[in-house]
Amino acid sequence: MGRRAKLKQANPTPLPGSGGDRSSRHKGKKKASSSAPNLGSLKSSKKVKVAKAKGGRVTKRQVDKVDEDSDIEDAMRPGELSESEDDEETVKVKSIKKRGKESSEEEDIERGPAKELVFSDSEDDLDVDEDEQLPPGLHEFDLDDAPSDADSDMDEDDMPEDEFDLGEDDEEEEEEDSAFASSDDGEDDDIDMADEDERVAIGDDEDEDEEGRDGITTNLEDDIENEGFTLPAVDRGGEYEDVEHGTSLRDVEARMRWLVGVCMGKGEKAQGVPGKSRSDHLVQLQHDIATYFGYNLFLVEKLMKLFPADEALAFFEANESPRPVSIRANTLRTRRRDLAQALMGRGVNLEPIAKWSKVGLTVFESPVPIGATPEYLAGHYMLQSASSFLPVIALSPQPNERVLDMASAPGGKTTYISALLQNTGVVFANDSNKARTKSLTANVHRMGCKNVVVCNYDAREFPKVMGGFDRVLLDAPCSGTGVISKDGSVKVNKSERDFQLLSQLQKQLILCALDSCSPTSSTGGYVVYSTCSVTVDEDEAVVDYALKKRPNCHLVETGLEFGVEGFKSFEGKTFHPSVSLTRRFYPHKHNMDGFFVAKFRVEKRTKSQKNDTAVDAAGADITIDDDGAANGSAFNEAEDAAYIAEGKRKHLLKTKGIKVAPAEVEKSVKSPLASSGPVRIPKGKKVTEKRRSKA
Numbered sequence: 001m002g003r004r005a006k007l008k009q010a011n012p013t014p015l016p017g018s019g020g021d022r023s024s025r026h027k028g029k030k031k032a033s034s035s036a037p038n039l040g041s042l043k044s045s046k047k048v049k050v051a052k053a054k055g056g057r058v059t060k061r062q063v064d065k066v067d068e069d070s071d072i073e074d075a076m077r078p079g080e081l082s083e084s085e086d087d088e089e090t091v092k093v094k095s096i097k098k099r100g101k102e103s104s105e106e107e108d109i110e111r112g113p114a115k116e117l118v119f120s121d122s123e124d125d126l127d128v129d130e131d132e133q134l135p136p137g138l139h140e141f142d143l144d145d146a147p148s149d150a151d152s153d154m155d156e157d158d159m160p161e162d163e164f165d166l167g168e169d170d171e172e173e174e175e176e177d178s179a180f181a182s183s184d185d186g187e188d189d190d191i192d193m194a195d196e197d198e199r200v201a202i203g204d205d206e207d208e209d210e211e212g213r214d215g216i217t218t219n220l221e222d223d224i225e226n227e228g229f230t231l232p233a234v235d236r237g238g239e240y241e242d243v244e245h246g247t248s249l250r251d252v253e254a255r256m257r258w259l260v261g262v263c264m265g266k267g268e269k270a271q272g273v274p275g276k277s278r279s280d281h282l283v284q285l286q287h288d289i290a291t292y293f294g295y296n297l298f299l300v301e302k303l304m305k306l307f308p309a310d311e312a313l314a315f316f317e318a319n320e321s322p323r324p325v326s327i328r329a330n331t332l333r334t335r336r337r338d339l340a341q342a343l344m345g346r347g348v349n350l351e352p353i354a355k356w357s358k359v360g361l362t363v364f365e366s367p368v369p370i371g372a373t374p375e376y377l378a379g380h381y382m383l384q385s386a387s388s389f390l391p392v393i394a395l396s397p398q399p400n401e402r403v404l405d406m407a408s409a410p411g412g413k414t415t416y417i418s419a420l421l422q423n424t425g426v427v428f429a430n431d432s433n434k435a436r437t438k439s440l441t442a443n444v445h446r447m448g449c450k451n452v453v454v455c456n457y458d459a460r461e462f463p464k465v466m467g468g469f470d471r472v473l474l475d476a477p478c479s480g481t482g483v484i485s486k487d488g489s490v491k492v493n494k495s496e497r498d499f500q501l502l503s504q505l506q507k508q509l510i511l512c513a514l515d516s517c518s519p520t521s522s523t524g525g526y527v528v529y530s531t532c533s534v535t536v537d538e539d540e541a542v543v544d545y546a547l548k549k550r551p552n553c554h555l556v557e558t559g560l561e562f563g564v565e566g567f568k569s570f571e572g573k574t575f576h577p578s579v580s581l582t583r584r585f586y587p588h589k590h591n592m593d594g595f596f597v598a599k600f601r602v603e604k605r606t607k608s609q610k611n612d613t614a615v616d617a618a619g620a621d622i623t624i625d626d627d628g629a630a631n632g633s634a635f636n637e638a639e640d641a642a643y644i645a646e647g648k649r650k651h652l653l654k655t656k657g658i659k660v661a662p663a664e665v666e667k668s669v670k671s672p673l674a675s676s677g678p679v680r681i682p683k684g685k686k687v688t689e690k691r692r693s694k695a
């Protein structure tokens with residue numbers, strides 16, 4: 001086998017004013033899900049450490065959850081993960097060690113004197129920079145001290161031993177229903193190699209300079225050449241077991257990095273296997289990524305469509321390390337400056353999160369559990385990921401407004417909205433999951449929110465329950481592909497059907513959100529849609545669907561200063577051009593959870609638009625009858641046929657090892673909803689993809 005391939009990745013583009021742009025080597029330990037299906041014997045003996053140390057963002061701390069609210073734990077399901085950090089009632093931030101390049105010794109990070117940090121607390125004051133300008137020398141993580149990119153080429157012997165011990169994993173995998181797909185309301189998710197070739201940009205990215213795109217730099221062209229790599233997945237018709245028996249994880253990694261070079265067309269040395277096409281190399285790359293990082297192949301294929309090959313690798317690598325711990329100062333109880341000083345007095349090492357927030361703090365180290373300090377218990381702050389600030393900033397609620405938070409538990413965003421309203425007006429904080437409303441209510445009380453009404457409806461019952469809101473936030477249930485670093489189970493527990501059902505649910509919810517907002521509001525008339533998923537089915541496709549179904553609504557700027565534009569087209573499908581106003585956030589680019597934010601302005605409907613809405617409501621794709629049964633009356637069975645056939649084909653192959661030609665399966669396809677009857681959903685409960693799968 002050839003030399004070990006190296007990926008040299010530049011730091012992701014720093015956020016404006018972000019403190020997160022200084023690197024330090026993270027020595028986190030993370031377990032892969034035991035359900036990772038394809039690591040085979042490698043799991044017991046190999047530790048994925050090279051990629052982890054080299055790739056993705058380097059973070060400054062390691063967080064262990066030491067105590068959890070069991071209610072919350074029970075309630076957590078895939079698709080409800082974006083705010084899992086808010087569920088952490090007790091979080092301990094371990095001491096961070098600095099790994100300087102000049103020394104292998106770990107030394108404790110010194111804390112800067114609290115009094116020298118300057119904080120501003122005005123939310124309105126976003127243009128003022130003084131808050132972010134920490135006196136020079138107070139940062140313990142100066143870039144100069146941090147390991148440089150060159151350092152990331154360290155030998156494997158220098159790597160921490162147990163950063164990602166695949167041998168220790170242990171979560172039980174829930175049985176998956178990988179059966180058939182149902183409709184995606186006109187979405188065209190056909191996967192063909194020709195399309196993939198375009199998306200993975202094999203050597204055809206003319207705009208790209210030598211430095212790489214968006215801060216992603218590789219040295220693949222310099223030192224990766226084919227020293228005997230093979231393409232076993234291709235040779236076995238794409239259906240091979242992901243791990244070749246007898247092949248080490250290190251070999252898989254080397255080939256994976258080489259394949260990225262081949263797919264990117266980097267340099268003469270990155271020639272592929274003679275006689276094999278680029279598509280062949282891409283197929284092998286997908287298998288190798290699935291093997292190396294412990295994903296199911298379906299999800300790797302899906303996620304790789306979002307990025308060129310080198311960026312895809314950066315994304316998968318970033319998912320292997322946690323994002324920085326952040327907290328939001330609760331301006332109903334304190335000021336950020338005072339909170340920072342109080343926490344520093346307890347030995348907490350922190351700094352303002354970034355220029356774009358006047359209430360966020362990044363916590364680098366803490367000798368005390370950050371989820372159990374007196375300040376936490378007194379409601380002076382919320383443990384909240386940086387990305388989950390963004391939908392609320394985009395919503396921009398104004399004092400005295402009536403706001404609906406449609407899917408709000410455990411309340412990270414509700415309590416932020418309440419604080420921005422300065423305890424005036426009213427926030428209706430709804431969630432369909434009763435168990436989760438307990439933690440929502442607890443947070444509302446802890447944070448001193450007096451303008452919040454907690455309710456427990458399926459949000460698709462709005463606006464029948466109540467309407468005419470000045471602003472509506474729909475932080476939708478989703479697959480959680482943006483928060484894989486928090487919940488590795490997403491790597492293996494999602495099927496095509498899950499994404500289709502989630503997309504359906506999100507489309508229904510977004511129409512209800514738009515219909516619940518008052519077009520005549522004197523101060524508002526805005527709806528924000530967000531997810532912690534990066535898949536287009538759950539993001540741009542949902543927004544585009546809403547624009548088509550609600551011509552009285554249009555997209556506006558989110559007001560967020562950074563983020564990547566939403567896709568204007570994807571997989572041959574063109575979205576409304578205004579979809580570029582939506583914003584995507586990525587772990588590998590922004591060092592925050594993957595997130596999507598869109599902001600709508602709701603205008604008055606014309607008479608004919610009102611009629612359209614009535615038709616939509618009656619023919620909603622998934623409806624719940626009085627007995628809690630969901631049915632899919634508006635599923636388009638003709639459009640579903642291809643999905644269903646593909647699902648059946650894969651199912652047969654996976655469970656019985658039978659290969660069937662797609663055409664054969666398609667003949668036998670009927671709508672799963674027609675054949676299996678309505679999906680039953682317990683009354684008053686939310687519809688999760690798992691429950692649907694089991695139904």
Ligand SMILES: C[S@@+](CC[C@H](N)C(=O)[O-])C[C@H]1O[C@@H](n2cnc3c(N)ncnc32)[C@H](O)[C@@H]1O
Pocket residue numbers: 079080081082083086388406407408409410411412413414430431432433436457458459460475476477478686687688
């Ligand atoms: C992403 S989480 C919300 C996080 C919350 N916005 C926060 O900031 O803390 C999605 C929530 O949607 C809820 N949910 C799922 N289906 C729903 C439905 N049909 N109606 C209302 N809520 C639903 C889940 O119970 C979950 O709490």
